[in-house]
Amino acid sequence: MKLRKTAASAAVVLALAATAACGGKEGSAGDEQGGKTDEKALPTYKVAEKVDVDSPVLEKAQKRGTLVIGAKADQPYLGFQDQSTKEYSGFDIEIAKMVAADLGFSPKKIKWETVDSNAREQAVRKGDVDLMIGTYTINDERKKQIDFAGPYYDAGASLLVRKDEKDITGPDTVKGKKVCSIVGSTPLQTIKESKYGAKVTELAKYSDCVKQLIDGQVDAVTTDDAILMGYAADNPKKLKVVGDTFSEEPYGVGLKKGDKALQKAVADALEAHQENGDYKKAFEATLGKSGSDFEEPPALEEK
Amino acid sequence: MNVLLDHLDLFRDGFLGTLALTGASALISLVLGILIAGCRVSPVPPLRAFGTAWVTLLRNTPLTLLFLVAFFVVPQVLFPGINSFVLAICALGVYTSSFICEAIRSGIGTVALGQAEAARSIGMTFMQSLRIVVLPQATRAVLPPLSSLLIALTKNSAIAGGFNNVDLFNIQKTLSNDGFNILVIFFWITLAYLIITFAISGIFRLLERRLEVAR
Amino acid sequence: MSASVLYDAPGPKARARNVVYTVFGSLLVLGILAVIVWRLDSQGQFNPKMWDIFNYSGIRQNILDGLLATLKVFALAGLFSLLFSVVLAVGRLSDHKPVSWLCTGFIEVFRSVPLLITIFALWIGILDNLWSDVFHLPGSISVNPMWALVLGLTIYNACVQAEVLRAGVNSVPKGQAEAAYALGMRKTQVMTTILLPQAIRAMLPSIISQLVVTLKDTSLGYIILFPELLQTARLISSNTTIDGDYPYVPTIIVIGAIYIALCLALSSLANWIERRGRRGKTGITPAKAEEPAEEATV
Numbered sequence: 001m002k003l004r005k006t007a008a009s010a011a012v013v014l015a016l017a018a019t020a021a022c023g024g025k026e027g028s029a030g031d032e033q034g035g036k037t038d039e040k041a042l043p044t045y046k047v048a049e050k051v052d053v054d055s056p057v058l059e060k061a062q063k064r065g066t067l068v069i070g071a072k073a074d075q076p077y078l079g080f081q082d083q084s085t086k087e088y089s090g091f092d093i094e095i096a097k098m099v100a101a102d103l104g105f106s107p108k109k110i111k112w113e114t115v116d117s118n119a120r121e122q123a124v125r126k127g128d129v130d131l132m133i134g135t136y137t138i139n140d141e142r143k144k145q146i147d148f149a150g151p152y153y154d155a156g157a158s159l160l161v162r163k164d165e166k167d168i169t170g171p172d173t174v175k176g177k178k179v180c181s182i183v184g185s186t187p188l189q190t191i192k193e194s195k196y197g198a199k200v201t202e203l204a205k206y207s208d209c210v211k212q213l214i215d216g217q218v219d220a221v222t223t224d225d226a227i228l229m230g231y232a233a234d235n236p237k238k239l240k241v242v243g244d245t246f247s248e249e250p251y252g253v254g255l256k257k258g259d260k261a262l263q264k265a266v267a268d269a270l271e272a273h274q275e276n277g278d279y280k281k282a283f284e285a286t287l288g289k290s291g292s293d294f295e296e297p298p299a300l301e302e303k
Numbered sequence: 304m305n306v307l308l309d310h311l312d313l314f315r316d317g318f319l320g321t322l323a324l325t326g327a328s329a330l331i332s333l334v335l336g337i338l339i340a341g342c343r344v345s346p347v348p349p350l351r352a353f354g355t356a357w358v359t360l361l362r363n364t365p366l367t368l369l370f371l372v373a374f375f376v377v378p379q380v381l382f383p384g385i386n387s388f389v390l391a392i393c394a395l396g397v398y399t400s401s402f403i404c405e406a407i408r409s410g411i412g413t414v415a416l417g418q419a420e421a422a423r424s425i426g427m428t429f430m431q432s433l434r435i436v437v438l439p440q441a442t443r444a445v446l447p448p449l450s451s452l453l454i455a456l457t458k459n460s461a462i463a464g465g466f467n468n469v470d471l472f473n474i475q476k477t478l479s480n481d482g483f484n485i486l487v488i489f490f491w492i493t494l495a496y497l498i499i500t501f502a503i504s505g506i507f508r509l510l511e512r513r514l515e516v517a518r
Numbered sequence: 519m520s521a522s523v524l525y526d527a528p529g530p531k532a533r534a535r536n537v538v539y540t541v542f543g544s545l546l547v548l549g550i551l552a553v554i555v556w557r558l559d560s561q562g563q564f565n566p567k568m569w570d571i572f573n574y575s576g577i578r579q580n581i582l583d584g585l586l587a588t589l590k591v592f593a594l595a596g597l598f599s600l601l602f603s604v605v606l607a608v609g610r611l612s613d614h615k616p617v618s619w620l621c622t623g624f625i626e627v628f629r630s631v632p633l634l635i636t637i638f639a640l641w642i643g644i645l646d647n648l649w650s651d652v653f654h655l656p657g658s659i660s661v662n663p664m665w666a667l668v669l670g671l672t673i674y675n676a677c678v679q680a681e682v683l684r685a686g687v688n689s690v691p692k693g694q695a696e697a698a699y700a701l702g703m704r705k706t707q708v709m710t711t712i713l714l715p716q717a718i719r720a721m722l723p724s725i726i727s728q729l730v731v732t733l734k735d736t737s738l739g740y741i742i743l744f745p746e747l748l749q750t751a752r753l754i755s756s757n758t759t760i761d762g763d764y765p766y767v768p769t770i771i772v773i774g775a776i777y778i779a780l781c782l783a784l785s786s787l788a789n790w791i792e793r794r795g796r797r798g799k800t801g802i803t804p805a806k807a808e809e810p811a812e813e814a815t816v
Binding site for chain 1: 642
Binding site: 344345346347348353364365366367375376379381411412414416423429433437457458459460464465471472476485486488489493497501 | 532536543554558627634635639643648651734736751752770773777
């Protein structure tokens with residue numbers, strides 16, 4: 001009994017020491033290059049005033065005073081949340097700021113909500129988030145449940161491997177290899193087909209896959225090249241992206257089904273910022289740093 | 304009804320997956336549990352301390368945390384390339400072993416001291432008294448908690464479904480991801496678990512009846 | 519350690535043998551520990567840089583937020599499950615057969631379904647489906663991850679606690695209820711003033727042991743991505759790079775210590791109440807804290 005009590009109090013002390021929120025270093029922990037964008041190169045966006053869009057979602061947000069945007073938190077250079085500062089950064093985050101500015105919300109008025117891949121449709125449908133901007137591929141299956149504005153970026157499935165990997169050079173060389181992706185993702189279904197014949201591992205998050213890749217539990221991670229390049233740039237000593245893309249993943253902004261006015265407003269905002277150069281600047285300050293070359297944005301189809 | 308019939312092979316895989324996870328981890332936890340219980344009742348202090356530490360640490364750690372250790376620490380620290388199924392049954396087995404150890408220990412505790420003393424005084428050896436006097440009585444006391452532990456293990460095995468294992472939870476996730484009505488999926492998954500848990504408690508009731516003696 | 523069921527008080531020969539076992543046992547245990555520490559060290563897990571992350575106020579605040587989220591879910595689920603368990607237990611003991619059957623069925627079903635399955639179904643929106651597809655009511659019910667976790671924990675633990683309470687009510691000597699009826703008390707009065715208070719008192723250690731299980735199970739929020747303590751640990755680990763490695767080991771050790779400390783604190787409360795209760799002179803012995811009734815252990 002005595003032993004147990006001592007153990008308990010020792011553990012309590014340890015826990016308190018570890019979690020005491022007072023004191024400690026400021027700033028972000030870990031490596032310097034870890035998923036951080038070039039703050040200085042980021043464009044600033046002019047916040048529109050008196051926005052009048054006939055959209056129930058937007059009216060609610062205006063009454064609330066904040067725009068709730070769903071984003072990813074574990075994808076360096078795309079949608080990434082620094083765990084020391086709780087700040088979001090990345091290309092998707094910049095897109096979100098652009099759109100929000102044109103809808104009349106300054107970055108401070110944005111409430112970020114981390115939404116993971118398999119919860120996105122639900123979050124938009126139930127109204128938990130007003131807009132979903134997080135590597136969100138436009139496809140017909142999803143369009144049954146929600147609407148999109150975009151596409152604002154063309155990604156495509158690719159492969160992430162360890163730096164010393166020699167056998168895997170592209171999707172044709174993964175036969176019998178263990179390839180990891182997240183539950184229900186489309187590249188995973190593709191690579192499972194007999195044409196490619198990979199053994200698949202399904203985990204909940206891409207960051208879980210990357211960890212397993214580094215540990216040697218799996219041989220490759222597959223998903224959109226933008227996401228993979230972000231990871232490779234975040235950890236250049238251990239990871240690299242190989243091969244050409246083997247699918248098309250146009251990214252869009254997810255919003256509630258039937259809200260045509262909001263869809264148009266978002267599409268207009270995207271178009272305006274693509275034309276005035278903000279889009280390119282934002283890209284070069286974020287994804288561009290991970291080695292992706294800038295390409296002209298795709299034509300807006302959903303508007 | 305259609306969800307079940309259209310995806311019968313998925314449900315079958317999930318059902319068998321849950322059975323395999325439960326069975327394999329039950330085996331691991333029984334072996335480990337008996338070993339640790341042996342440590343805890345042994346006359347050797349360091350082994351007793353080891354047993355106590357094992358039980359205290361594992362009983363107070365969430366199983367999900369052990370899964371995290373199994374999937375993100377063990378491959379890095381030991382060696383890579385361990386199959387997800389093996390990692391999952393290790394996490395489940397190690398976790399459950401601490402509870403099984405305690406069940407066995409309290410089972411041995413139910414045997415009256417006089418019984419063992421009587422056995423020794425009529426000249427039985429250690430093995431004889433263990434085999435003829437102590438264990439048969441302890442087994443009877445251990446069976447009911449063991450049954451509920453195995454049922455709990457069945458339920459806990461669902462967590463493995465979140466870590467790249469095909470089991471009933473994984474099927475629930477896959478089907479709801481494909482947009483089927485969660486109400487219907489939940490109904491069939493529940494039924495599957497009810498079948499397994501009833502089977503386990505049925506088997507143990509049968510065992511208890513076989514071992515029952517008039518006192 | 520004198521005699522036990524398994525072995526007699528050791529004589530000189532056995533004592534000598536035990537010394538040998540002690541040496542070998544210690545070497546074995548120390549050996550296993552050494553291998554683990556050596557492997558961790560060779561992977562750079564004891565590199566001071568790895569542990570430096572806990573010196574940042576942001577990370578500490580993050581862990582604190584996760585801890586508070588876990589405690590909040592635990593407090594809500596603990597409270598609701600206790601309230602609901604009284605309803606279920608009284609319902610199961612009711613003389614009205616339909617009520618009793620309904621409660622029995624509810625308890626048996628939700629005790630057999632893994633908590634994770636229930637939480638996931640709630641998160642996906644099973645309530646909304648029930649609401650609109652089965653009862654055809656207007657509007658919709660939206661369950662966010664936190665409430666999915668709280669509701670799931672409430673339903674499952676209420677079922678287990680209801681069984682604990684039922685055992686408690688049954689442990690009250692029959693004469694007490696009979697005496698109360700003889701005094702002219704009604705059924706509700708007997709239940710609320712005679713049976714339940716004594717049942718709760720007798721079962722308090724078991725109830726608290728089950729609360730420990732509730733606390734541990736809040737970590738299932740990890741699977742539905744609710745930012746409780748474990749999910750926080752995962753995010754800290756995956757979003758921080760240190761020399762091309764991720765601090766999974768340090769974070770898991772710290773978060774694990776917090777969980778163990780919380781659970782041990784609750785269990786020692788159960789033990790304290792049990793010891794204190796034994797001094798009482800109610801004639802009802804409190805249940806042993808170490809073994810919660812039936813399958814409440816895990």
